Amino acid sequence: MLTVKDLLQIKSIEGIKIVAGEKGINKKVSIVNIMENPDTFDWLTSNELLLSTGYIFKDNVDLQNRIIKELAEINCSGLCIKMKRYFDEIPQNMIDLANQYDFPLLELPFEYTLSQVISIINEKAAGAYDLLNRKSLDMHNKLFRISLEGGGIDEISSELAKIINNPILFLDRDWNLLHHVDLEDNKLPLTDYFSLEKGRTVFSKEFTDSIPLNINEFKKAIKRNYQTNGAEIKCRILPVAVSDYIYGYIVVWQTVSELTELDYIVLMDASRMMALERIKARDIEEIKLKIRQDFFDDLLTGKITSNDNIQTLCDLHGLKSDYMYYCIVLDIHSKILTKNDDMIAHKYKLENIARKCVNFIYEVSRKVNGDITSFYRNNRVIILVGKNDFTPSKAKEEAKLFANELHSLFSKEISDTTFLIGIGSQYKTITTLHKSFSEAHEAIRLMKQFDNNTGIAHFEDYSVYHLLGSNIKSHELEDFFMKSLGKVYEHDKLHGTAYLTTLESYFQRNHNLSETAKTLFLHRNTLIYRIEKIKEILSTDLKNAEELLQIQLALKIYRLLPNLQQTK
Numbered sequence: 378m379l380t381v382k383d384l385l386q387i388k389s390i391e392g393i394k395i396v397a398g399e400k401g402i403n404k405k406v407s408i409v410n411i412m413e414n415p416d417t418f419d420w421l422t423s424n425e426l427l428l429s430t431g432y433i434f435k436d437n438v439d440l441q442n443r444i445i446k447e448l449a450e451i452n453c454s455g456l457c458i459k460m461k462r463y464f465d466e467i468p469q470n471m472i473d474l475a476n477q478y479d480f481p482l483l484e485l486p487f488e489y490t491l492s493q494v495i496s497i498i499n500e501k502a503a504g505a506y507d508l509l510n511r512k513s514l515d516m517h518n519k520l521f522r523i524s525l526e527g528g529g530i531d532e533i534s535s536e537l538a539k540i541i542n543n544p545i546l547f548l549d550r551d552w553n554l555l556h557h558v559d560l561e562d563n564k565l566p567l568t569d570y571f572s573l574e575k576g577r578t579v580f581s582k583e584f585t586d587s588i589p590l591n592i593n594e595f596k597k598a599i600k601r602n603y604q605t606n607g608a609e610i611k612c613r614i615l616p617v618a619v620s621d622y623i624y625g626y627i628v629v630w631q632t633v634s635e636l637t638e639l640d641y642i643v644l645m646d647a648s649r650m651m652a653l654e655r656i657k658a659r660d661i662e663e664i665k666l667k668i669r670q671d672f673f674d675d676l677l678t679g680k681i682t683s684n685d686n687i688q689t690l691c692d693l694h695g696l697k698s699d700y701m702y703y704c705i706v707l708d709i710h711s712k713i714l715t716k717n718d719d720m721i722a723h724k725y726k727l728e729n730i731a732r733k734c735v736n737f738i739y740e741v742s743r744k745v746n747g748d749i750t751s752f753y754r755n756n757r758v759i760i761l762v763g764k765n766d767f768t769p770s771k772a773k774e775e776a777k778l779f780a781n782e783l784h785s786l787f788s789k790e791i792s793d794t795t796f797l798i799g800i801g802s803q804y805k806t807i808t809t810l811h812k813s814f815s816e817a818h819e820a821i822r823l824m825k826q827f828d829n830n831t832g833i834a835h836f837e838d839y840s841v842y843h844l845l846g847s848n849i850k851s852h853e854l855e856d857f858f859m860k861s862l863g864k865v866y867e868h869d870k871l872h873g874t875a876y877l878t879t880l881e882s883y884f885q886r887n888h889n890l891s892e893t894a895k896t897l898f899l900h901r902n903t904l905i906y907r908i909e910k911i912k913e914i915l916s917t918d919l920k921n922a923e924e925l926l927q928i929q930l931a932l933k934i935y936r937l938l939p940n941l942q943q944t945k
């Protein structure tokens with residue numbers, strides 16, 4: 378393997394000399410690179426020799442010091458500066474820092490071009506690659522055998538941590554923990570810094586936001602310092618990706634040993650294998666999910682009518698066949714979904730919001746008196762609540778309380794998103810659960826129609842509207858309304874009064890004058906005057922039960938038919 382010391386003996390670049398960091402003269406040189414951009418730090422690996430004219434740091438002492446420090450920490454071979462371009466001599470602060478880190482700092486005579494030096498050194502280093510390739514092939518075979526024998530990401534991670542001699546964390550694309558491996562030699566244990574719970578976020582948002590989102594900017598391992606409790610811990614982050622899609626991240630907790638060139642090769646190899654494992658796991662999960670979706674789709678559309686195999690299917694998919702269920706549906710509308718999103722990005726954003734909602738649902742489900750099952754379809758989340766007793770009125774109140782808690786939680790934790798929650802009735806048998814599902818959807822539809830700003834409704838709150846809207850033609854409803862309240866309606870149009878609204882509020886407050894006046898912000902005498910005028914227009918005393926029923930139905934029709942409100 379070529380070393381810095383060997384460079385000094387190459388006759389074709391005679392005159393190159395070391396000016397600082399002589400103790401690191403035996404550092405290996407595997408590849409030569411040019412550094413004329415400070416952003417290069419993210420992409421460098423150990424055993425790289427950097428060549429530079431010094432242009433980027435010629436007038437910046439802080440950057441000069443940072444370059445020496447960063448390259449030494451990455452375990453680069455050294456820095457070789459071409460003289461007489463921007464430096465007549467190397468700054469003393471760089472020399473002092475290079476000596477402090479035992480980092481080779483070299484001078485390159487002016488007459489050599491950087492491309493010449495790269496060509497000469499790479500030719501000398503080429504022979505060393507045979508040995509490196511053999512070692513990397515051995516490591517590849519070892520990891521591939523684990524994958525082939527079904528070891529999965531857990532065993533691949535464990536073997537990887539041993540090979541590179543550093544703890545690692547394997548995270549999904551949302552930075553949630555999938556697996557971690559610590560080492561006995563690690564003096565900064567992972568458990569001292571993180572709550573290592575699978576499926577939960579490990580790093581802070583500030584840390585993850587510093588990682589490039591574009592895979593084209595992030596194909597090699599990059600370095601980030603994790604700062605916590607006064608400590609600064611070096612991490613190497615590598616994407617687990619195929620094409621342009623990121624399946625997760627490998628984070629090396631670099632606290633035991635410096636990474637070598639072989640380590641970086643093994644990391645790249647491991648990332649590809651982990652990507653294949655994630656694809657394989659996703660495919661298996663999608664098959665399971667498809668089977669599960671087919672069952673729930675059949676159940677919620679009423680296609681399962683036989684009780685012969687319902688118990689087996691329920692046991693398989695986490696339901697209790699002898700429970701009495703009702704359905705809650707959550708409708709999601711997010712401002713973060715834009716027209717500019719491509720299909721995959723749009724689908725992922727929507728799934729991410731829905732997945733968060735499902736996680737929140739299970740977190741608060743322990744407070745609910747019943748068995749909870751939740752899943753999502755596009756922009757809707759479905760919640761099935763099973764109870765071992767049939768108590769519709771009690772179930773309705775419990776469902777509303779649960780829905781209110783969920784709505785508050787979603788609104789607080791998920792920004793730029795609105796939620797509508799529809800609740801269906803409880804049914805005695807699971808084969809009739811589709812009725813509750815249909816009712817929950819209908820509650821959402823009617824909420825949207827009536828601009829219900831509470832965001833929560835039980836189907837029974839709108840059952841009369843549903844009955845009128847689904848079974849009677851619009852022109853028949855309008856005829857009924859005009860016969861019952863047409864005179865009041867026409868009076869409002871002609872004189873600009875609000876008698877219909879007054880009458881509606883009067884019935885909603887059970888004919889309580891004080892409450893109605895308070896709701897409408899009217900003086901009690903003004904309200905009495907309006908009621909009397911309404912009685913006069915309708916030629917009724919508002920006491921006959923049959924007339925009262927007709928008037929209340931007419932008021933609901935008024936809300937149900939938009940054309941009546943548009944012409945008021």
